Amino acid sequence: MRIGVVTFPGSLDDRDAARAVRAVDAEAVSLWHGDRDLKGVDAVILPGGFSYGDYLRCGAIARFAPVMDALVPAAQGGLPVLGICNGFQVLCEAHLLPGALVRNDDRRFTCVDQLLRVENASTAWTSDFVAGVEITIPLKNGEGGFVADEATLDALEGDGRVVVRYAGRNPNGSYRGIAGISNERGNIVGLMPHPEHAVETGYGPSTDGLRFFTSVLSKVVSA
Known part of the structure; x- marks a missing residue:
């Protein structure tokens, strides 16, 4: 399986994401923000x-990078896409996911090992x-507060599209403690915490993040 990792100017976790991909024995394919195709990735x-x-x-x-011209229709067509932190923000700006991410309510950059509850285990990235x-x-962000109007929040809850939720303390003031959401189809997931930093024993607080990457591997192989 080939998983593309997009690098924008200013990306800093692209290598970690590629490492997580390799940890599940998939091939990490580098995609540059200026690329106009996705190189046949899965x-x-x-x-x-x-x-x-x-x-x-x-x-x-x-959101206006050339690579997004290829990514948006592919995602709308069912390609599994995971947006982590800034990637979640990009997905919202591209209108692939609803809502927005705003400055943390305490106006501070948050960097913690965060407890989460998985609410939806049926998406391409959480199966x-x-x-x-x-x-x-x-979790590490300064603008990680998820916000949306009440109708959108009710729809996300009612459709089971809240993927992960903060357990215990809500570290950035996200509405209803939402840490990650999906689209209706479940192939697009955005979350603020960083699963790619928890895939190997001794590096990070756990290996809990690994299952985000094994999930998509299983989903694509069984498709």
Whole structure:
């Protein structure tokens, strides 16, 4: 299986995402923000960082990168896409996911090992989990507060599209404790915490993040 990892100017977790892909014995394919095709990959990861310096808004410029011209229709057609942190922001800016990510309510950069509860274990990126399980993976952001209007929040809850939720403390003021969501089809997932930093024993608080990557491997192989 070939999983593309997009690098924007300012990306800083692209190598970690590629390492996580290799940890599940998949091939990590480098995609540059200026690429106009996806090189035939089976899935795509938009990694964390500060794409284009986070000028204007986080992810606002990355949304117009040439690679997104290929990614948006592919994602709408069913290609599995995972947006992590800044990648989540890019997905919202590209209108592949609803809502927006705003500055943390305490106006501070948060960097913690975060307890999460997996709410939806049926997406392309969470199918190797069991709904309700609690996991611990790193969280690091300054603009990680998920916001949306009440109608959108109700729809996300009602359709089961809240993928992961903060367990215990809500570290950035996200509405309803939402840490990650999916599209209706479940192939597109965005989350603020960083599963790629929790895939190997001794490096990170756990190996809980590994199952995000084994999930998509299983999903694509069985498709």
